[in-house]
Amino acid sequence: MSAAMPPLAMETRALRRVYAAKPQPVVALDGVDLEVPPGEFFGLLGPNGAGKTTLIKILTTLLLPSSGTAQVFGFDVERETKQIRRIMNMVAGGEQSGYGILTVREQLWMFTQFYGLAGKEGWRRVDELIEAVGLEEQRVQRVSTLSTGQRQKMNLARGLLNDPWILFLDEPTLGLDVSAARSLRELIVDWKAAVPGRTILITTHYMAEADELCDRIAIVDHGRILAIGSPAELKKRVQRESIFRIELDRLDGGAHALARLPGVVSASEAADAAGDAARQVVVMNLVLEDDSALGQVVGALAASGSEILGLRKSEPTLEDVFVELVGRGFEESEAEGSPTEAVA
Amino acid sequence: MAAGSMNLVGRAGAGPREAAAWSRRQVLLTDLRSVRGRAYPRVRGLTREPSWLLFEILLPFLGTSAFVFVYRALEAPQEYVGFVVLGGALTAFWLNVIWMMANQLYWEKAQGNLELYFAAPMHFMSILFGMAVGGMAMSTTRAATVLVIAGTLYGVTFTVDQWLLLVGVFVLTLGALYGLGMVLASLFLVWGREAWHMGQLLTEPVYFVSGLNFPVARLGMLGALSVAFLPLATGLDAMRQLAFADAAFPAGTPPPLVEVAILVVMTVVSIVAARAMLIAMERRARRDGRLSVRWQ
Amino acid sequence: MSAVTPDARKASATAPTFDLARTRGNGLSDTIRTFIVSVRLGWQLEANWTDPFLFFIYSVAKPVSSALILVVMLEVIGGPAGRSFRPFVVVGSALWAFVISGVAGLAWAILEDRERYRVLKYVYVSPSDFLTVLVGRGVARIAVGLAGVVITLVVGVVALGVPFDVAVVDWPLLVASSLLGLGTIIALGLLMAGVCIQTRQESWSYPEAFAGALFLVTGAVFPLLVLPAPVQLVGLLTPLTWWIAGIREALFPGGPDSIGGSGSLFETLFGPGSPTGGEIVLALLATGAIATLAALAIFRLSDRRAKRAGLYDRTTGS
Numbered sequence: 023m024s025a026a027m028p029p030l031a032m033e034t035r036a037l038r039r040v041y042a043a044k045p046q047p048v049v050a051l052d053g054v055d056l057e058v059p060p061g062e063f064f065g066l067l068g069p070n071g072a073g074k075t076t077l078i079k080i081l082t083t084l085l086l087p088s089s090g091t092a093q094v095f096g097f098d099v100e101r102e103t104k105q106i107r108r109i110m111n112m113v114a115g116g117e118q119s120g121y122g123i124l125t126v127r128e129q130l131w132m133f134t135q136f137y138g139l140a141g142k143e144g145w146r147r148v149d150e151l152i153e154a155v156g157l158e159e160q161r162v163q164r165v166s167t168l169s170t171g172q173r174q175k176m177n178l179a180r181g182l183l184n185d186p187w188i189l190f191l192d193e194p195t196l197g198l199d200v201s202a203a204r205s206l207r208e209l210i211v212d213w214k215a216a217v218p219g220r221t222i223l224i225t226t227h228y229m230a231e232a233d234e235l236c237d238r239i240a241i242v243d244h245g246r247i248l249a250i251g252s253p254a255e256l257k258k259r260v261q262r263e264s265i266f267r268i269e270l271d272r273l274d275g276g277a278h279a280l281a282r283l284p285g286v287v288s289a290s291e292a293a294d295a296a297g298d299a300a301r302q303v304v305v306m307n308l309v310l311e312d313d314s315a316l317g318q319v320v321g322a323l324a325a326s327g328s329e330i331l332g333l334r335k336s337e338p339t340l341e342d343v344f345v346e347l348v349g350r351g352f353e354e355s356e357a358e359g360s361p362t363e364a365v366a
Numbered sequence: 367m368a369a370g371s372m373n374l375v376g377r378a379g380a381g382p383r384e385a386a387a388w389s390r391r392q393v394l395l396t397d398l399r400s401v402r403g404r405a406y407p408r409v410r411g412l413t414r415e416p417s418w419l420l421f422e423i424l425l426p427f428l429g430t431s432a433f434v435f436v437y438r439a440l441e442a443p444q445e446y447v448g449f450v451v452l453g454g455a456l457t458a459f460w461l462n463v464i465w466m467m468a469n470q471l472y473w474e475k476a477q478g479n480l481e482l483y484f485a486a487p488m489h490f491m492s493i494l495f496g497m498a499v500g501g502m503a504m505s506t507t508r509a510a511t512v513l514v515i516a517g518t519l520y521g522v523t524f525t526v527d528q529w530l531l532l533v534g535v536f537v538l539t540l541g542a543l544y545g546l547g548m549v550l551a552s553l554f555l556v557w558g559r560e561a562w563h564m565g566q567l568l569t570e571p572v573y574f575v576s577g578l579n580f581p582v583a584r585l586g587m588l589g590a591l592s593v594a595f596l597p598l599a600t601g602l603d604a605m606r607q608l609a610f611a612d613a614a615f616p617a618g619t620p621p622p623l624v625e626v627a628i629l630v631v632m633t634v635v636s637i638v639a640a641r642a643m644l645i646a647m648e649r650r651a652r653r654d655g656r657l658s659v660r661w662q
Numbered sequence: 663m664s665a666v667t668p669d670a671r672k673a674s675a676t677a678p679t680f681d682l683a684r685t686r687g688n689g690l691s692d693t694i695r696t697f698i699v700s701v702r703l704g705w706q707l708e709a710n711w712t713d714p715f716l717f718f719i720y721s722v723a724k725p726v727s728s729a730l731i732l733v734v735m736l737e738v739i740g741g742p743a744g745r746s747f748r749p750f751v752v753v754g755s756a757l758w759a760f761v762i763s764g765v766a767g768l769a770w771a772i773l774e775d776r777e778r779y780r781v782l783k784y785v786y787v788s789p790s791d792f793l794t795v796l797v798g799r800g801v802a803r804i805a806v807g808l809a810g811v812v813i814t815l816v817v818g819v820v821a822l823g824v825p826f827d828v829a830v831v832d833w834p835l836l837v838a839s840s841l842l843g844l845g846t847i848i849a850l851g852l853l854m855a856g857v858c859i860q861t862r863q864e865s866w867s868y869p870e871a872f873a874g875a876l877f878l879v880t881g882a883v884f885p886l887l888v889l890p891a892p893v894q895l896v897g898l899l900t901p902l903t904w905w906i907a908g909i910r911e912a913l914f915p916g917g918p919d920s921i922g923g924s925g926s927l928f929e930t931l932f933g934p935g936s937p938t939g940g941e942i943v944l945a946l947l948a949t950g951a952i953a954t955l956a957a958l959a960i961f962r963l964s965d966r967r968a969k970r971a972g973l974y975d976r977t978t979g980s
Contacts, residue, residue: 029383041655060382079655084481086652095382105386107487119478121407122976123414128406135403136486136493138388138396166976180482187382417861421868429874432883436732436751439884440739465867476778567719570727579731580738 029096031188031221032058032081037090039076039245050076052245053090058221058238060095060187063214065236066225067340073245074225078192081223082112094188110188113181115174115196122166126157126176129165130183137184151179155209171202178209185217191224195231207235229340241344248347253340260346261338263287264313269332270304270323277306283322285315303331388487400492401499408466408500423508430454430512433579434520445613446580448522449606451512453578456539456605458508460572460598463543464565466501467494468550475555481657490644494551498544525612531622532608538629539601545636546597552643556650576602583618593620597632600625687789696790700798704771708802717809725759725810726817732883733822749824750918753910754882756814758873761847761902763807766869767800768851772858773866776974783975793852793961800851804844815913832912835939839908839946846901846950853957856964859973881920882906886927894927901953904946911939 039051051073058064066074079085080092083103092099094106120129127148134144152161155175160168168176174194181189191210195203214220226232232239233253240250249256273279280289292305310316323330388396412418433450474480483493516522526532550564557564575592576582576599582589583603592599604625607615620628651657732751736744775782786792818824854869861868879889879897886894886903897903898921907921922928922936929935937945968974 028381031382082485084484084652084657085655086649095386097383097386104487107485108386108388109382110485112482112485117478119482121411121479123411124407128410132403132406133482133486135399135406136396136483136488138392138399138487140395140399141402167972187385415861417857417865417868421861421865421871425871425875428878429871432874432878433735435878435888436735436884437739439888440736440744440747442739446739461867473777563716563719567723570724570731574727574731574734579735584734584738 028060030057030093031060031062032056032064032092032094032223034077034081034092035090037077037080037092038088039073039080039085040088050245051080051087054245054247056240056247056250058223060221061219063222063224063235063237065232065239066223066242067227067229067232067239068242068344069227072242074227074242075192076245077242078112078190078223078225082110082190083107108184109186110190111181111184111186112190112192113174113177113194114191115193115198117174117177120165120173120176122164124165125162126165126168127152127161129176130179133180134183139183147183148179151182154182154213155179156205171198171205174198174202174206175209178206182213186220188221188223189213191222193226194224195226195228203231207231211235233340239340241340241347243344243348249343256340256343257338260342264310264316265336266308266310266316267292267332267334267336268306268308268319268323268330270306271302271329271331273304273306273323273328274326279326280306280308280319280322283315283318285311285318287311304328393489396488397492400486400488401496404493404496405500406496408497409503412503418504422504423511426454426458426508427512427515430457430516431520434516436579443613444521444523445610447520448517448524448610448613449581450579451516451520451522452606452609453573453602454516455509455512456598456602457573457578458505458512459502459540459543461569462498462501462505463547463550464568467497467544467547468554468568469565470497471551471555475657480555484648484657490648491548491641494548494640494644495544498547502540524609526609527611528608528622531626532605535601535604535608535622535626535629538626538633539597539605542597542601542629542632542636545633545640548640549636549643552640552647556647556656572596572598575599578602581606581616581619583616586618590618593625594628597629597636600628600632604629692789693791693794696794697798699790700795701801704767704799704802705805707774707799708806717806720763720803720806721809721813725756725814728759729755729814729818729822731755745823747918748818748822749826749914750910750920751883752814752818752822752824753913754906754920756811756818757906757909758877758882759814760804760807760811761850761876762870762873763810764800764804764844764847765851765854765873767803767807768796768848769854769858769869770803770866771796771799772855776976786974792965796852796855797848800848804847826913830915832915832939835908835943836912838943839905839912842943842946842950843902843905843908846905846946846953849950849954849957850902852961856957856961859964859968876900876902879903880906885918885920885923887923887925891927891930898927898931898945899949899952901946901949904942904949907937908939908942908946911942 034054034056037051037054037056038049041048041050054073054077066077068074076085080087080099081094083099083106086100094110097105099106121132124132127145130148130151131144134147135141139147149161152158155178157172157175157179160172160176165173165176178194181191194210195206198206210222210224214222224232224235236253238250238252239256241248241256249259251259277289277291280286287309289306289308292307308319310319320330430450430453433454434447437446437450471480474483483490517524554564573579575585575588576596577585577589577592578598581603582592582599585592589599593603594600603619604622606613607619607622648657729752732755733748736747736751740747772782775785785795815824815826819826850872851869854872857868857872858865877883879886879893880900880903881897882902886897889897903921907919910917910920919936922934924934928937
């Protein structure tokens with residue numbers, strides 16, 4: 023890396039981590055190469071046991087790699103741990119850490135001391151963050167009395183205390199209900215918007231979360247990165263055409279009539295449309311070369327006297343991407359057993 | 367949440383590499399503030415749950431009193447009652463070292479706090495020192511209660527000729543005790559659950575070989591070894607000689623100044639060893655992935 | 663949402679109905695099963711007999727050291743003349759290690775399940791009787807403590823010159839005192855468990871502190887007559903005093919007595935001499951029953967407060 027170029031926020035080269043386990047060692051990371059520029063919201067998506075947490079623990083200096091290198095803003099995770107710890111923070115999902123006897127305010131203040139803030143500055147920072155995450159009413163409540171969602175907000179506030187240049191989020195919405203998870207994601211997005219240039223690495227096995235939040239995603243399985251790209255780029259890997267589901271009052275000429283139109287790859291009656299027979303609705307699945315062919319289809323239908331009752335575009339999910347890459351779904355992958363199950 | 371509500375102060379103008387480059391002053395201040403931070407929950411806990419007044423102060427005082435009455439039953443010279451009282455007072459600090467320092471890292475790991483501590487930038491010894499300082503409030507109260515109340519109740523008379531030396535020995539004893547506590551904490555970090563049982567081993571057997579209720583020189587060679595290697599034995603013996611200057615001590619009791627020298631060496635060695643061991647143990651824990659595995 | 667399909671209707675017709683009998687349980691057999699399972703769990707967790715290091719700590723090092731402290735104290739003051747008092751202190755300190763094991767066994771089960779294993783709330787809401795679970799969990803430590811008593815007494819006889827003649831042992835008194843004493847110790851353990859439900863993580867030392875305080879008033883290592891009269895009264899009302907006296911009298915009949923003697927409160931109240939074996943057992947039964955009832959009451963009180971305050975699923979720590 024030349025002196026003129028800013029360092030990458032995260033960089034790994036042939037990163038490998040093997041756990042000694044019985045009956046045989048477990049390879050949690052198997053040659054991971056990763057480059058994440060500063061300011062990116064980067065996601066690691068994969069089933070349980072894929073190696074996401076192992077990777078995050080290496081980058082947060084809690085775990086040594088077995089081989090390969092990893093750097094955070096140019097600092098080596100093995101030799102320059104102090105420097106990394108000064109500019110990063112981490113929040114994990116399902117965290118029960120903390121001292122139950124302290125209030126939220128006191129718990130957070132304690133951590134400001136670990137990051138070197140002066141006493142009064144620490145209290146000011148804590149109050150600022152408590153307000154930012156919406157815990158004003160719980161400010162003087164003991165940590166042991168917080169709900170799961172409130173606790174995770176407190177954990178997020180702790181993660182932001184030192185204004186980190188890079189924030190590691192390890193399944194931060196794990197165990198939260200829909201509303202609490204959404205609230206937490208909004209807070210994360212708000213923070214990133216409020217302090218530009220900060221990098222976030224999030225691990226998750228919730229596809230919608232990765233889809234919503236991340237600039238780029240790495241899909242991980244069995245310790246390897248299978249694909250990296252933006253959500254749109256990843257989905258394009260598995261679906262190059264546009265798929266539509268169209269509901270009509272009638273269709274003269276049947277599916278063949280549509281299939282002959284320019285830009286239409288295939289047209290078929292939808293297999294799950296049986297319930298609509300009573301309503302006299304014809305439901306068709308259309309595969310088009312691209313979205314621009316849709317206009318011709320609509321025009322042709324209008325000319326034949328068909329009324330369009332409904333139109334919906336089908337998009338592949340990130341699980342479709344995973345299936346395409348691995349040949350099985352998330353749940354099947356987890357059911358098979360993870361490389362790191364034996365370690366935990 | 368309204369946009370822009372995360373109006374937090376950023377480090378304008380400083381990049382991550384500049385932000386990571388701390389001055390020595392910043393490092394020192396962080397470590398000192400970390401001591402304060404880690405002591406805080408201990409001190410706060412004292413006021414929020416006062417059961418310790420009964421179980422850490424009053425009841426142990428009664429336990430010490432039992433040994434006073436053993437000597438009374440034997441019609442022992444009064445200075446032996448004083449020995450028991452002083453031993454009971456110093457026990458408070460030893461127990462603080464075992465349970466509030468040495469074993470504490472195991473509890474922190476079980477709670478999930480340990481990895482947060484390691485991920486933070488302060489030196490880990492600040493955390494241990496903060497634990498020690500926080501626990502000292504309770505230990506000091508207990509020691510003072512035993513000394514004052516038991517001393518008054520049982521008519522113990524202290525004859526001190528060298529107050530400065532006595533205070534110095536006390537401070538050095540604490541330094542050596544807590545230095546040992548730091549060494550044990552780093553060992554226990556790796557030993558995991560076995561460390562908790564080791565803490566049990568360090569109570570009655572150590573009381574015996576340290577001469578908690580009698581001059582340690584009565585144990586002959588075993589006593590000499592204790593004075594050489596156990597800060598509780600060394601400090602207690604020296605403090606007894608200085609606090610009861612008129613009492614007769616058995617042959618083989620080292621002079622207080624020799625014990626002071628031993629305590630100085632113990633303190634320095636234990637703090638240096640603790641630092642080196644913490645670094646080595648952290649590296650090993652990171653290598654084996656033990657920083658966040660519970661029940662191990 | 664569509665109407666119930668024919669398949670769903672067919673499925674509900676054959677689904678099992680709720681069996682009220684399941685809520686009634688099986689009484690004593692459930693209790694016995696719970697106890698056995700808890701004992702096995704406690705055994706696996708704590709009394710790892712395959713680990714000689716643990717056995718050494720709890721059954722050898724701790725109890726023997728306690729005895730040695732007192733033996734040396736005797737030697738320092740009494741010299742050879744004090745040796746007649748050795749059986750007194752060796753028995754007392756051996757039994758006291760057992761008291762600590764028993765009291766701590768139940769109390770630590772609460773702390774471990776709440777703080778370390780985080781399963782206390784799941785155990786509590788299971789249909790198993792919580793008291794039975796606690797007692798079962800404590801059995802392992804009680805067994806370890808019992809091994810410590812035997813080992814300390816053997817060390818006392820073999821290495822410390824404690825004279826012991828198996829022919830003169832009062833076996834009925836020994837058995838009666840042991841059984842009643844065990845019940846009392848379990849009750850005290852329950853009392854401490856009730857306390858630990860209310861306190862935080864640092865209360866690991868509370869059982870030992872509690873036992874240490876009782877050490878003062880029970881004549882474990884010195885006769886009660888050394889204490890002021892009001893304190894002697896507390897001792898006479900404490901079941902452990904009678905338990906220790908009973909074991910001592912059973913193993914070393916006619917030896918130094920912890921309760922009676924010239925100038926003792928016992929002499930003032932009941933006349934000169936020492937209590938007989940029968941009197942000891944009766945006193946142990948009466949005081950033990952009162953202590954057990956009090957311990958149960960305190961435990962129930964603590965349980966109610968814990969449910970009101972939601973203490974069963976919290977973790978503490980500082």
